[in-house]
Amino acid sequence: MTAAGPSRRARRNEILKELGLTPLWHVRASGEDSAAQVDSSEHVVSHPAGAAEERRSKILRMGWDELKTSVEGCVACPLCQSRSRTVFGVGDKNADWLCVGEGPGAEEDAKGEPFVGPSGKLLDNMLAAINLRRGRDVYITNIVKCRPPGNRNPSPDEAGQCSPYLERQIQLIKPKLIIALGKVATQNLLHTDAAIASLRGRLHDHSGIPVIVTYHPAYLLRTLVDKAKVWEDLCFARSIMQGLGPSG
Missing domain, CATH: 3.40.470.10 (Uracil-DNA glycosylase-like domain)
Structure with a gap:
């Protein structure tokens, strides 16, 4: 893994934390039961009840720079995985x-x-x-x-x-x-x-x-x-x- 990988993940995690979007979505490893989960900050964020409205509310208070930074770190849907x-x-x-x-x-x-x-x-x-x-x-x-x-x-x-x-x-x-x-x-x-x-x-x-x-x-x-x-x-x-x- 390159040094850039952890740095990018850390930046995403920081942005997600500020937006109230943690915890991150977890993917269950193949063959494991639901109790054994793998943390994957490169995957899509889950949206528990009320979190979507909280996220929207925070975004609607952002200025240009913060908004652009938030978009760059967004993992709210699967499109983030292939961009x-x-x-x-x-x-x-x-x-x-x-x-x-x-x-x-x-x-x-x-x-x-x-x-x-x-x-x-x-x-x-x-x-x-x-x-x-x-x-x-x-x-x-x-x-x-x-x-x-x-x-x-x-x-x-x-x-x-x-x-x-x-x-x-x-x-x-x-x-x-x-x-x-x-x-x-x-x-x-x-x-x-x-x-x-x-x-x-x-x-x-x-x-x-x-x-x-x-x-x-x-x-x-x-x-x-x-x-x-x-x-x-x-x-x-x-x-x-x-x-x-x-x-x-």
């Missing part, structure tokens, strides 16, 4: 615009930044079409901060464990408008199973913040014909933002 890096978010922390996708892909997992590679370039082009650019008056993040294996959609439990982090990001940014990119982001922000097609072109709400729904850039790379629909959505978003007036 290379957490993907916290990128952009203007006082942005009027917030873009929310579903989760990191392989390139995002390697670089630690959301929306890189072909889908990231397309998102940057989408933003440029409404006079925005990455890092200026827009913040970009995802529903989950760790890559789901095989780029599958995050499960409801995985999204649920990550939701306090996104909730706190939204509270800190105070965006005037949220753009939900794709089905997973839309379902989690709006708590609906409705199809994107039925939700486009209308204004929705998340915690008092207007939400506009559109297709995910990765979907557009596979379905070029729907790019025109996204342009319509972006024009709609721009008109809504103009109606909201200047920042206070």
Whole structure:
């Protein structure tokens, strides 16, 4: 075992202790009875009754630095076991615009930044079409901060464990408008199973913040014909933002 291994575990344990998430989940060794358990700080944290709400409450009191550190050490769901890096978010922390996708892909997992590679370039082009650019008056993040294996959609439990982090990001940014990119982001922000097609072109709400729904850039790379629909959505978003007036 390298020297970095124990150090990383110690850091995770310290973060978990501060969040009130200990004791850690235990894995019973094969062939042993339930009394014989193996402590494994590299595994997922159990959530006894009341612990989930306590964890959420603590996360919702964090500032930016503490929140990012907490995400980096999070072991609240199985996604922590296969990630290379957490993907916290990128952009203007006082942005009027917030873009929310579903989760990191392989390139995002390697670089630690959301929306890189072909889908990231397309998102940057989408933003440029409404006079925005990455890092200026827009913040970009995802529903989950760790890559789901095989780029599958995050499960409801995985999204649920990550939701306090996104909730706190939204509270800190105070965006005037949220753009939900794709089905997973839309379902989690709006708590609906409705199809994107039925939700486009209308204004929705998340915690008092207007939400506009559109297709995910990765979907557009596979379905070029729907790019025109996204342009319509972006024009709609721009008109809504103009109606909201200047920042206070």
